[in-house]
Amino acid sequence: xxxxxxxxxxxxxxxxxxxHQALDEPIPGGARFAYVFGSGLLFLxxxxxITGVFLxxxxxxxxxxxxxTVAYIVKEVSSGSFIRSLHVYGSSAMIIVLLLHxxxxxxxxxxxxYRELLWLAGCVLFALILGMAFTxxxxxxxxxxxxxxxxxxxxxxEVPWVGSSLKQFVRGGNDLGTLTIxxxxxxxxxxxxxxxxxxxxxxxxxxxxxxxxxxPVRAQARTTESFYPRQVLMDVAFTAVLVLALxxxxxxxxxxxxxxxxxxxxxxxxxxxxxxVPVFQWLKYWPGARAIVGIVxxxxxxxxxxAGLPFLDRSKERRPWRRPFSVGGFAVVMLSLVxxxxxxxxxxxxxxxxSRQLALQHDAVDAFMKEPFEPEVTAGARKVEKAAFVNTTxxxxxxxFAAQACDACHGADARGSESAPSxxxxxARFPNGQLTQIVKTPNAKMSDGGMxxxxxxxxxxxxxxAYLESLQ
Amino acid sequence: xxxxxxxxxxxxxxxxxxxxxGALLAIPLARFSLDPLWRTTSGVxxxxxxxxxxxxxxxxxxxMQVAIEQRxxxxxxxSEKPVYVVTGGDGRPRVLSAVCPHLGCSIxxxxxxxxxxxxxxxxxxxxxxxxxSGPPPRGMDELDARIEGGRLQVRYQYFRxxxxxxxxxx
Numbered sequence: 160x161x162x163x164x165x166x167x168x169x170x171x172x173x174x175x176x177x178x179h180q181a182l183d184e185p186i187p188g189g190a191r192f193a194y195v196f197g198s199g200l201l202f203l204x205x206x207x208x209i210t211g212v213f214l215x216x217x218x219x220x221x222x223x224x225x226x227x228t229v230a231y232i233v234k235e236v237s238s239g240s241f242i243r244s245l246h247v248y249g250s251s252a253m254i255i256v257l258l259l260h261x262x263x264x265x266x267x268x269x270x271x272x273y274r275e276l277l278w279l280a281g282c283v284l285f286a287l288i289l290g291m292a293f294t295x296x297x298x299x300x301x302x303x304x305x306x307x308x309x310x311x312x313x314x315x316x317e318v319p320w321v322g323s324s325l326k327q328f329v330r331g332g333n334d335l336g337t338l339t340i341x342x343x344x345x346x347x348x349x350x351x352x353x354x355x356x357x358x359x360x361x362x363x364x365x366x367x368x369x370x371x372x373x374x375p376v377r378a379q380a381r382t383t384e385s386f387y388p389r390q391v392l393m394d395v396a397f398t399a400v401l402v403l404a405l406x407x408x409x410x411x412x413x414x415x416x417x418x419x420x421x422x423x424x425x426x427x428x429x430x431x432x433x434x435x436v437p438v439f440q441w442l443k444y445w446p447g448a449r450a451i452v453g454i455v456x457x458x459x460x461x462x463x464x465x466a467g468l469p470f471l472d473r474s475k476e477r478r479p480w481r482r483p484f485s486v487g488g489f490a491v492v493m494l495s496l497v498x499x500x501x502x503x504x505x506x507x508x509x510x511x512x513x514s515r516q517l518a519l520q521h522d523a524v525d526a527f528m529k530e531p532f533e534p535e536v537t538a539g540a541r542k543v544e545k546a547a548f549v550n551t552t553x554x555x556x557x558x559x560f561a562a563q564a565c566d567a568c569h570g571a572d573a574r575g576s577e578s579a580p581s582x583x584x585x586x587a588r589f590p591n592g593q594l595t596q597i598v599k600t601p602n603a604k605m606s607d608g609g610m611x612x613x614x615x616x617x618x619x620x621x622x623x624x625a626y627l628e629s630l631q
Numbered sequence: 632x633x634x635x636x637x638x639x640x641x642x643x644x645x646x647x648x649x650x651x652x653g654a655l656l657a658i659p660l661a662r663f664s665l666d667p668l669w670r671t672t673s674g675v676x677x678x679x680x681x682x683x684x685x686x687x688x689x690x691x692x693x694x695m696q697v698a699i700e701q702r703x704x705x706x707x708x709x710s711e712k713p714v715y716v717v718t719g720g721d722g723r724p725r726v727l728s729a730v731c732p733h734l735g736c737s738i739x740x741x742x743x744x745x746x747x748x749x750x751x752x753x754x755x756x757x758x759x760x761x762x763x764s765g766p767p768p769r770g771m772d773e774l775d776a777r778i779e780g781g782r783l784q785v786r787y788q789y790f791r792x793x794x795x796x797x798x799x800x801x
Contacts, residue, residue, distance in 0.1 A: 209660070210660075213660055213663055213664060216663070216664055217704075217705070224705075227705050227706075228705050230705075231704070231705035235666075235705070236663060236666045237662040237663060237665075237666045237669075238658075238659035238660075238662040238663045238666075239663060239666070241659050242659055242660065242663050387638070388637075388638055388641045388642075391645065392641070392645075395645060395648070395649070399648075399652070402652060402656070532705075534702060534705055534706050534707040535705060535706040535707065536706070536707050536709060537703075537706045537707065537708045537709070538708075538709055538710070551678065551679045551698050551700070554679065554698065555679060555782070558681070558682065618780065
């Protein structure tokens with residue numbers, strides 16, 4: 160039965176031949192765990208695509224809804240926090256596995272032997288994935304997203320001649336705002352993924368054309384083994400580790416969401432996601448006029464050297480210990496990035512003002528995560544009257560205000576009269592529940608003025624306090 | 632075991648494992664996308680009309696604006712709707728929608744005629760909302776009302792127009 164079904168498909172698609180080609184590809188020197196990172200990346204990308212599509216069921220890319228909708232996903236929707244966490248941690252996992260994949264390629268010299276285009280396609284994918292990480296980071300529109308992206312896009316002004324226009328183009332204006340979200344959203348879910356699909360196709364095609372490079376030591380490559388079964392099993396085992404790690408992380412340490420972006424918060428210290436921390440630290444060393452060297456010239460040089468690796472390192476030699484410049488250079492760059500990251504962390508911890516502010520920001524995130532979800536209030540189409548009736552508790556509070564004869568002295572709209580002051584803004588003077596206390600037991604000054612202690616059921620007092628708090 | 636059977640055994644194992652893990656991962660995705668199906672907090676909540684005592688000794692129907700709160704996914708839609716509070720047979724207040732069951736115009740109370748009059752097509756209703764004359768197919772629609780903690784509350788709903796029976800619109 161199965162055989163006949165497969166025959167039916169094979170006649171029309173040639174699936175057997177395709178599978179045969181895919182699974183029986185020869186691997187010089189046999190299967191190795193060193194080769195699993197490419198499949199791992201493919202899996203992670205698909206996982207990001209799937210979780211991303213699902214997140215888009217609830218997400219709205221606009222400055223006034225983005226944060227609410229992400230909070231809704233995290234706090235209300237079933238499995239929402241888990242799926243968002245898979246997506247958030249998946250992005251970090253992609254960077255890690257990407258670095259492992261590149262490290263293996265550099266170490267094994269696998270970019271050699273007519274593989275320049277394969278390497279370049281990989282470089283483009285590297286850039287696209289960093290772009291995905293950068294654009295995705297803004298979308299939740301919380302404090303850290305907002306300020307990290309403000310810093311990140313500010314760097315563009317250092318680009319000679321077109322810098323400020325470039326920044327305006329990316330931001331959709333001078334400042335970060337709702338147009339920035341639209342642009343980042345379009346890049347994050349349409350442009351970059353489409354480019355990634357295309358370049359993954361090219362990367363895999365070029366890989367199959369060139370064939371697996373095998374081990375760097377020629378003596379080890381005498382025998383070959385087909386891709387299936389052992390290499391497939393290793394790839395699957397690695398993918399299983401990724402699934403498990405992401406699942407456990409997402410389940411036990413869900414990704415957090417901070418308070419909504421507030422551009423007016425001048426004390427907020429932006430800190431990027433861990434993979435951008437080294438770059439962030441690097442920028443600190445290039446103030447003022449020298450900035451162009453550190454921000455544009457040196458990174459451009461490093462990128463050019465990196466992309467040009469198969470053109471510069473042209474010998475047939477693939478053993479890493481015989482290629483000190485390419486392997487050593489790569490190691491130096493990676494170690495420098497790690498060093499910069501560590502340095503950033505150490506500096507933040509040593510500076511008491513900074514570490515205090517960072518701790519405050521951390522607490523604000525924790526506090527926000529503990530708050531219940533607050534739906535966004537939208538006024539219906541046929542709204543007759545504004546003000547007190549918008550909130551039923553406040554409306555009730557106004558009734559209590561009248562019923563308890565508060566209005567006799569404080570005026571019908573609590574705006575004061577000859578016998579008592581206005582109560583507009585009174586909540587600011589008695590924050591955190593003091594208002595409730597003060598209406599029950601007025602202080603000496605109030606009692607002298609003739610204020611009576613309020614004796615009413617607690618819900619009525621709560622409503623009255625809500626009404627007083629609404630007076631702005 | 633021959634090489635061929637070992638390979639197909641492995642293939643079966645892989646297919647089974649991948650399907651099992653895939654199915655496991657599909658559970659949160661299904662829960663996530665089906666979430667609106669088992670959400671009960673959405674829909675119309677009870678709205679406050681006013682202190683029940685105010686409606687105890689009415690001589691004529693009272694027009695009240697009630698604040699309607701409706702959950703719609705991640706947003707809360709607030710709107711205001713006019714309703715009439717009238718005295719029921721047992722002395723308890725009843726709440727009528729001001730939307731005419733004919734074509735949806737806003738019904739007004741005429742103190743002179745002691746009738747509800749719909750200004751659009753002259754539908755007339757008794758002080759208890761019963762149809763007196765005109766094109767409306769039924770009397771004014773009564774809304775679910777209750778008294779909670781001394782306050783009259785109402786659940787605001789819309790009803791199908793141009794039909795003789797009161798049918799709630801979702």
